[in-house]
Amino acid sequence: MRIDILTVLPELLESPFNHSIIKRAQQKGLVTLCVHNIRDYTTYKHRQVDDYAFSGGAGMVLMIEPIANAIVKLKSERNYDEIIYTSPDGEKFNQKTANTLSIQENLLILCGHYKGVDHRVREHFITRELSIGDYVLTGGELAAAVITDCIVRLIPGAISDEQSALTDSFQDNLLAPPVYTRPAEYNGWKVPDILLSGNTDEIEKWMMEQSIERTKKFRPDLLNEENDL
Ligand code: ADE
Numbered sequence: 001m002r003i004d005i006l007t008v009l010p011e012l013l014e015s016p017f018n019h020s021i022i023k024r025a026q027q028k029g030l031v032t033l034c035v036h037n038i039r040d041y042t043t044y045k046h047r048q049v050d051d052y053a054f055s056g057g058a059g060m061v062l063m064i065e066p067i068a069n070a071i072v073k074l075k076s077e078r079n080y081d082e083i084i085y086t087s088p089d090g091e092k093f094n095q096k097t098a099n100t101l102s103i104q105e106n107l108l109i110l111c112g113h114y115k116g117v118d119h120r121v122r123e124h125f126i127t128r129e130l131s132i133g134d135y136v137l138t139g140g141e142l143a144a145a146v147i148t149d150c151i152v153r154l155i156p157g158a159i160s161d162e163q164s165a166l167t168d169s170f171q172d173n174l175l176a177p178p179v180y181t182r183p184a185e186y187n188g189w190k191v192p193d194i195l196l197s198g199n200t201d202e203i204e205k206w207m208m209e210q211s212i213e214r215t216k217k218f219r220p221d222l223l224n225e226e227n228d229l
Pocket of ligand 1: 086087088112130131132133134135136137138139140143
């Protein structure tokens with residue numbers, strides 16, 4: 001799989017992709033992550049990529065030309081399954097979308113910008129707009145990092161025990177059960193006896209009960225959603 005990301009702030013995406021599972025997935029050749037600076041595609045003086053909105057008001061808008069140059073070049077090199085734009089007005093990103101995107105071959109993500117991008121980019125190039133939640137970030141880079149992280153960890157082989165991605169919170173519309181490790185008792189606080197019993201059937205049953213209980217308590221909305229992740 002390959003994910004190309006277009007941004008005016010490539011530095012913001014260095015660290016999230018250079019640690020742990022996401023770094024190893026790249027080293028194992030499971031995914032290629034390419035961050036492109038939109039400024040490298042501008043023909044304007046001083047590497048300009050944004051300008052005032054015709055509608056007036058504060059804040060600069062990313063111009064269509066550098067973005068179009070970048071997208072056209074990348075599209076001439078491979079076919080993209082989706083060209084995603086990160087924006088608070090997009091469709092809400094969730095585990096189901098992450099699952100769908102994780103089985104694609106090539107994705108292109110355009111990071112949204114403080115005041116937005118020239119709307120013609122969205123009309124003519126973007127196939128999917130994604131929001132990571134109902135709040136406004138300073139730019140789409142962190143959203144692109146979140147989306148990429150979620151997708152990459154789902155690629156088979158990215159997590160050593162494949163099962164562990166399948167048992168994540170949300171994978172079946174349930175929150176994950178609590179987990180414990182040594183010591184079995186700390187400060188008088190004990191790990192539930194069942195987990196020390198060695199009875200794997202009972203442990204599994206307990207975990208499912210805990211998942212359901214926690215979901216009812218903290219995210220009852222999930223129990224009403226369609227179970228088709
Ligand atoms: N850009 C700014 N806020 C965002 C959000 N919540 N999701 C995606 N992109 C964004």
